[in-house]
Amino acid sequence: MANIASARKRARQAVKRREHNMALRSRMRTYVKKVQHAIEAGNKEAAVAAFESAKTVLDGSVSKGIIHANKAARQKSRLNAHIKAM
DSSP: OOOSHHHHHHHHHHHHHHHHHHHHHHHHHHHHHHHHHHHHHTOHHHHHHHHHHHHHHHHHHHHTTSSOHHHHHHHHHHHHHHHHTO
16 A cells, blocks of 8 residues: 555546546447447448447547557458448
8 A cells, every 4th residue: 555645646546547548448349349230230321320430439549548549440440341341
């Protein structure tokens, strides 16, 4: 346990940031899964609509430092390829 006041504060901040980051990461995964479910269902219109919203969430995750830019680009590329293959 932290003994110095600044260390206690940093520990509190780390907990809050971790919870916030976990929520953002969970939101991102949910949007990606929505696209995947639409693709599996064969509904191209729903997949395209879900993909547009997922792109925004992925790009936001990159700007917040939740994921690396290359990971977002890879996910967007793969999802788009699946949609085009429908």
